[in-house]
Amino acid sequence: MSTERAIEIVGVTKVFGEAAVVDDLDLTIGEGEFFSLLGPSGCGKTTTLRMVAGFERPTKGSILLGGTDITRMPPAKRPLNMVFQDYALFPHLTVAENVAFGLKVKRLGRDERVERVTSALGQMRLTGLAERRPTQLSGGQRQRVALARALVNRPHALLLDEPLGALDLKLRKEMQAELKEVHRATGTTFLYVTHDQEEALTMSDRIAVMRDGKVEQLADPRTLYEKPTTAFVAGFIGTSNLIVLEQPMTVDSLLVLDLGGGQRMTADATDAAPAGNVQITVRPERIALHTDLEASVPETHSKVIGRVVDVVYVGSTTHVTAGLPTGEQLVIHQLSDNPVLREIARDSDVLLSWAPSGAHVISTAKD
Template sequence: MSKQQVAEETRTSPQDARASHDPPAIELHGVVKEFRSHGEVVTAVRDLHIAIAEGEFFSLLGPSGCGKTTTMRIVAGFEEPTAGTVYLHGTDVTNVPPHKRDVNMVFQSYALFPHMTVFDNVAFGLRRKNTPKKEVTDRVTDILGVVGLDGYAKRRPRQLSGGQQQRVALARALVNRPRALLLDEPLGALDLKLRQAMQIELKRIQREVGITFVYVTHDQGEALTMSDRIAVMNEGVIEQLAAPRDIYEHPKTRFVAGFIGTSNLLSGTVTSTDPATDGAVIDLGADGGRIIVPAAGKRPGDELEITVRPEKITLVADVAHAADVAPPAPAGQHDCALRGTVAEVVYLGTSTNYNVTTSAGAEVVVYSQNSANDASGPQRGEQVWLHWDSANSYAIGNTQ
């Protein structure tokens, strides 16, 4: 799959995101952003097309430098696109300054006023707008309840934990009732346990207030946990835009397969086709095994790249090899099977991870869930067979 094909697939209409005739909450049409660095032009965002529905939790996910924060800053109005158009609720805001856009932004640095109480921090924006005093009190009290900070109104930031400070920053943004909230890696400063707890809280808060959240992160776990849809970015383009399950289970490119979770990338030459599944078969012979992958249109001689997730694979001791007899056939007619040698065993409590080197020289990772009835599994140096259902093999594109 070429980058052009991937880009075409990400030109998502609001109807694709939500069954609604309303305009998208946020829409980017053909957005490009270029910077000049030492006389050279650097393209941070390339021909971006995104439609984010009203009330959606949408994540921009990718490594540092992929263009996700630049994209968010364009939505907020802090960066002007080199080309393209930005729409908020159907209105062109490409040239509208940030303070006139009905969005608020929360950063990794909470930027709370240390000399102010929690109440005063949250009320700051409302008071700047000369909101009536009673309304300020009512709205601040309500939003502190939503973010779980009842009883904290009189405290100062230094008296709060990192997670509580993050909630104050969130309340300060939400109290202004923006139609969309932009969050730029807001959990990055928290420790792992607190970050995981806040992921659940953020999703709960988003559901409760019912506004659009656009979340920038490099953490795949955050994106998978909270998002309705995820745009996986790489080098300024969207490689895949879909629901979390679709992105994890059906990665469209090599980059997505490698960036989202752990994925085994295998390659080979198609030797035949399987009429029953319309799949392509890579046969490595009796000593190597075979892979079947749904790949309509592939023919013998075609090169194919495949991904399979570690938890989809079952590891079976190679009894036949130990007995010096013919190896067993795959467990089912359409199963995949590869022969290999265990190179490493890592016990992780809830699971055991196996690194296996196949007879063809590929490195494969297998996750095996531990249970109370588990006997001792294969050890380093032992011969094994790797089995998985062909439905869990996916042909991917070669986009880097």
């Protein structure tokens, strides 16, 4: 991340009626960073974006752009551009005219307008579509026009409000790659809002996971996925198995819950070894599946017998759900070509195991 600060949100609160939609929010976004606000509907992410854009004014706090306080600056005066989910293109204008619209408002000379528009169309692979109307374009092409129109103004930062939400899954994945490439090519700061965790993980340098107007966790994608700090983040970012270890022992930097009969659950306690009940998270792909209930498992690994509840084929992977003696259910992801899956059926017993490094300690759980 750049040490230069592109956008700073300092102690910002936004109240509608008696409800604080954004609550004392502090964020610093680096110059040239791809930064995402991620969270469920109503968490405050879009309101935050609208306050940066100037469409909403904070109840308290301040917003800085490149070190300049823009909290009370009108939207039109801010060196920012915003891309919306519905594209907001002018249907009566051609692609080139849509892209040039902001430059005409700024009264740039014709030669510079033509140069900038030509460059933007080329960058977004729209050169051959310059004279078409929006109704003659596909959804992906319209999205690229909206991006070209925003970037042609050379904004200090680009604000994107769920811009891929209206696209089908295949096109959305293609546009994710294109957006990331545009970000690399332009070096523009991107502030991106989405509720799609896979989208955020795919594109972002850092992600702020929001909940009830606050940041639940702020980190790079890998850290958020592998080391969530709360149960909410663990559950929101991908699929996670949350397990409570009741009064585990600490043995050589491991948390160990002895279930009896040679069964146990373990977790790495290098970062923290809290007393009392402990909540851990185990990702589905970290769990090994054995039909041999006596299979050899390293002494440090978890080893527990589960009863298969469900087996769901989802293409390249198969998701197995198994109930534990502790009453919890685990989801296990296996590649669908794994031969062991042929021997598994509902109500059959399986041996589940995982390395201590595959179990992340979230917190001390309440009794």
